[in-house]
Amino acid sequence: MxxxxxxxxxxxxxxxxxxxxxxxxxxxxxxxxxxxxxxxxxxxxxxxxxxxxxxxxxxxxxxxxxxxxxxxxxxxxxxxxxxxxxxxxxxxxxxxxxxxxxxxxxxxxxxxxxxxxxxxxxxxxxxxxxxxxxxxxxxxxxxxxxxxxxxxxxxxxxxxxxxxxxxxxxxxxxxxxxxxxxxxxxxxxxxxxxxxxxxxxxxxxxxxxxxxxxxxxxxxxxxxxxxxxxxxxxxxxxxxxxxxxxxxxxxxxxxxxxxxxxxxxxxxxxxxxxxxxxxxxxxxxLKKGNILDLFRTPNLRKNNLAMAFNWLTCSYCFYGVSQYVGQLSGDAFINVAISASVTLVGTFLSIPLMRVIGRKSIVIIFHIVCAICLLVLAVIPEGVGSVVCASIGVVSSFIVFVVVYLYCTELFPTVVRNAAVGFSSMSARIGSMVAPFVVETRDKGLWMPPVLFAVMPLIAAGVTLLLPETKGCELTTTIEEGEAFGKKKDTKN
CATH class of the missing domain: 1.20.1250.20 (MFS general substrate transporter like domains)
Structure with missing residues (x-):
């Protein structure tokens, strides 16, 4: 029966x-x-x-x-x-x-x-x-x-x-x-x-x-x-x-x-x-899950917290550095236009990247690229070079944003998928709420905002190592399947 x-x-x-x-x-x-x-x-x-x-x-x-x-x-x-x-x-x-x-x-x-x-x-x-x-x-x-x-x-x-x-x-x-x-x-x-x-x-x-x-x-x-x-x-x-x-x-x-x-x-x-x-x-x-189910078991809890931190980081960097670009010396209209244009290129770049490279690798690589550009931005004088570094930082964080959305939907089982995306989205908003105040630290030192923005993607790259790869894996359905996913060697493309 x-x-x-x-x-x-x-x-x-x-x-x-x-x-x-x-x-x-x-x-x-x-x-x-x-x-x-x-x-x-x-x-x-x-x-x-x-x-x-x-x-x-x-x-x-x-x-x-x-x-x-x-x-x-x-x-x-x-x-x-x-x-x-x-x-x-x-x-x-x-x-x-x-x-x-x-x-x-x-x-x-x-x-x-x-x-x-x-x-x-x-x-x-x-x-x-x-x-x-x-x-x-x-x-x-x-x-x-x-x-x-x-x-x-x-x-x-x-x-x-x-x-x-x-x-x-x-x-x-x-x-x-x-x-x-x-x-x-x-x-x-x-x-x-x-x-x-x-x-x-x-x-x-x-x-x-x-x-x-x-x-x-x-x-x-x-x-x-x-x-x-x-x-x-x-x-x-x-x-x-x-x-x-x-x-x-x-x-x-x-x-x-x-x-x-x-x-x-x-x-x-x-x-x-x-x-x-x-x-x-x-x-x-199928029995529906809720947001509490994301914290009841160790593997789902770890995946949920790591994914939420990734969302928080890319939102924090994207909105923060985008606002910071407008504060740089030079023509504010051109600076913002350049930053936005490069982000569009990043969106189109993310499509073939997701087809060829694993989600985990993309997230780690572009977190590190973002951090390096922001650290360079902290030590070079304001000018064309600073706008270029900031723009690369913005586009790197935006590529992570695009990829992490799909990564999150693939990582969690059907019964709690919406709850996981919702929790991560809330974390992203927290990042974007904090970012404007980080931009304000520019008054205390021109190097401070880039360094404070760079720290988070460096940490996030390390946190992402805890996550399993999802590219080429079948979507899980139940809490039990989600808890088991990634504990053994993952199927990779």
């Missing part, structure tokens, strides 16, 4: 794994359409996440009383408006004892991303993928535009927190929608290409800042175009996988038949197949 139940479970799992992909295909015209829709939402994600580069750029000021430049205390500063006519630093005098507030507004933004990722992630499991995405888009449009006009710092910072929450929501739900439509063999490429619009959005940011030198105009310029995402109300589909999971089978069948027709797939047996599948999963369902 027990053997039969196990066989039924395996049959059910195989059925559920392959059926929707079999019905609509791995990647066709409809999947391309969905990807393009979601990719558009990544542009404003980049604009808002990196906006601090031009909301609070490096600003010089003179003190009327002392006649000296950039000194404290300075009760009546006169700001240099030759490059930026108005920034949040000028607007609310965020200098001297209030200097930390400029970093604090970015930290609260990243806290918003963390909170939004968690809340919208839970909402997407309960209310579907489409509706939480629509809510996130509306919040992003409304708060983004409002932030351009509020006259008070704390109101502005609270609105930035809400924008961060909406950014977290669009990232989480958008990625899930893509992954639930795209077939297994295309998910690694798609997950990497998902970062391309972010890179392009990052590259566009200096253009916005160049033409809009007042922070209020700049904030409006990166928020108003998001209105286009309101078209999601009419064109964004719900995912059939979620509809089937919550027993809204008829709605799922309608969508699947439409997708199959667009992808030129047969539609005759869809209703019968889906109804049979629905009946099979009602008889036999």
């Amino acid at each position: 027990e053997m039969q139940e196990r066989n039924d479970e395996k049959t059910s799992k195989k059925f559920s794994k392959d059926l929707i992909q079999k019905v609509i295909g791995s990647f066709g015209k409809y999947q391309l359409w969905v990807c393009l829709l979601i990719f558009v939402s990544k542009f404003p994600v980049a604009w808002h996440q990196m906006a601090i580069l031009f909301l609070a750029p490096k600003i010089s000021y003179s003190c009327d009383e002392s006649g000296q430049n950039n000194t404290c205390p300075c009760p009546e500063p006169t700001y240099d408006t030759s490059i930026f006519s108005r920034t949040i630093i000028m607007e609310w005098d965020l200098i001297c004892e209030k200097r930390w507030l400029a970093s604090f507004t970015q930290t609260l933004f990243q806290l918003g991303v963390l909170v939004g990722s968690v809340l919208f992630g839970m909402a997407s499991d309960r209310f579907g993928r489409k509706n939480p995405l629509l809510v996130a888009v509306v919040i992003q449009v409304a708060c983004g535009v409002a932030a351009a006009y509020v006259p008070e710092f704390w109101t502005f910072t609270f609105l930035r927190f809400l924008i961060g929450a909406s950014v977290g929501g669009t990232m989480v739900t958008g990625f899930v929608i893509i992954m639930e439509f795209v077939g297994t063999q295309y998910r690694d490429i798609t997950s990497a290409l998902y970062q391309v619009p972010f890179n392009l959005g990052h590259m566009m940011l200096p253009m916005f800042a160049y033409f809009f030198r007042d922070y209020s105009d700049f904030q409006l310029s990166i928020s108003a175009p998001i209105v286009i995402l309101l078209c999601y109300f009419f064109v964004m589909p719900e995912t059939p996988r979620w509809l089937i999971a919550v027993k809204r089978t008829d709605e799922a069948i309608v969508i699947l038949e439409r997708v199959a027709k667009i992808n030129k797939r047969p539609t005759e047996n869809i209703r019968a197949d889906i109804e049979a599948y629905q009946a099979s999963i009602e008889k036999q369902q």
Whole structure:
């Protein structure tokens, strides 16, 4: 009897794994359409996440009383408006004892991303993928535009927190929608290409800042175009996988038949197949895990903590060094554009790397490359060389970011995979929340930020040695399989 139940479970799992992909295909015209829709939402994600580069750029000021430049205390500063006519630093005098507030507004933004990722992630499991995405888009449009006009710092910072929450929501739900439509063999490429619009959005940011030198105009310029995402109300589909999971089978069948027709797939047996599948999963369902299961057994606990530290490190370095580039001497617009352009190259480079080299090797190599570049940055004078070193550091950490997402999904069993990705994502947000304050240590010594950023990837490279390789390995399903994975010699490609 027990053997039969196990066989039924395996049959059910195989059925559920392959059926929707079999019905609509791995990647066709409809999947391309969905990807393009979601990719558009990544542009404003980049604009808002990196906006601090031009909301609070490096600003010089003179003190009327002392006649000296950039000194404290300075009760009546006169700001240099030759490059930026108005920034949040000028607007609310965020200098001297209030200097930390400029970093604090970015930290609260990243806290918003963390909170939004968690809340919208839970909402997407309960209310579907489409509706939480629509809510996130509306919040992003409304708060983004409002932030351009509020006259008070704390109101502005609270609105930035809400924008961060909406950014977290669009990232989480958008990625899930893509992954639930795209077939297994295309998910690694798609997950990497998902970062391309972010890179392009990052590259566009200096253009916005160049033409809009007042922070209020700049904030409006990166928020108003998001209105286009309101078209999601009419064109964004719900995912059939979620509809089937919550027993809204008829709605799922309608969508699947439409997708199959667009992808030129047969539609005759869809209703019968889906109804049979629905009946099979009602008889036999896999026990769901939760975040506590990641800490109950030693191997999963070790893998989870090591993976979370990797996410924290690459987020800490990417956002921190990207912000640091904007503080370097030279043209801020060109510095940021170069840094963003190199990151785009890194995204495309990560695709063949993931096909050829193991995940573990890529993560270790680029952590070390990032650390070396940042240590060199600490000892060379500011100029072209420092921008190059910082840009290589940024792109190295971003390559790790791309790879570690796939690495995490492959490392953990199905029943706790979302929990593992969620925990790692929370760790990444902690890294990005701390990073702005590290950039501020530049006032104490030009060498301090690069060294403080370099230490973490060196440690992370060592921590990654504790992880097993996942390239070419079958995905695990149960807690027991996940606990056993990597204890013996791993299967490597």
